[in-house]
Amino acid sequence: MGWLFKKKGNVLDLTERYKKQQEKIADMKKESEVKTSASTGIGIFGMPSPVTSTSSDSNYENDESEKRKKLAKRLMDITDKLEELSNQLYHLQQRLELLEQKSKVGY
Numbered sequence: 001m002g003w004l005f006k007k008k009g010n011v012l013d014l015t016e017r018y019k020k021q022q023e024k025i026a027d028m029k030k031e032s033e034v035k036t037s038a039s040t041g042i043g044i045f046g047m048p049s050p051v052t053s054t055s056s057d058s059n060y061e062n063d064e065s066e067k068r069k070k071l072a073k074r075l076m077d078i079t080d081k082l083e084e085l086s087n088q089l090y091h092l093q094q095r096l097e098l099l100e101q102k103s104k105v106g107y
Contacts, residue, residue: 032057
């Protein structure tokens with residue numbers, strides 16, 4: 001999984017992906033509204049009879065919340081691993097500097 005960064009001057013702009021995600025969410029909401037309005041039928045005496053789709057909506061929301069939880073957990077795991085690797089690199093640098101001082105190679 002790679003991260004792509006767009007540079008604007010000295011600042012990294014990471015909002016493009018977020019904007020695209022927000023647009024997708026807005027499109028999905030519009031599509032669900034269109035489907036809901038199209039799925040209402042005409043009942044007795046010409047009155048519109050709403051079609052109940054609360055179970056599918058709640059399933060969608062549950063799936064969405066589960067995906068968010070999984071993503072949050074995955075991001076936390078990745079962050080922890082990155083922090084651990086960063087600490088290991090720091091300790092290796094410290095060891096290297098100590099060995100250089102003892103052997104007086106780098107000075």
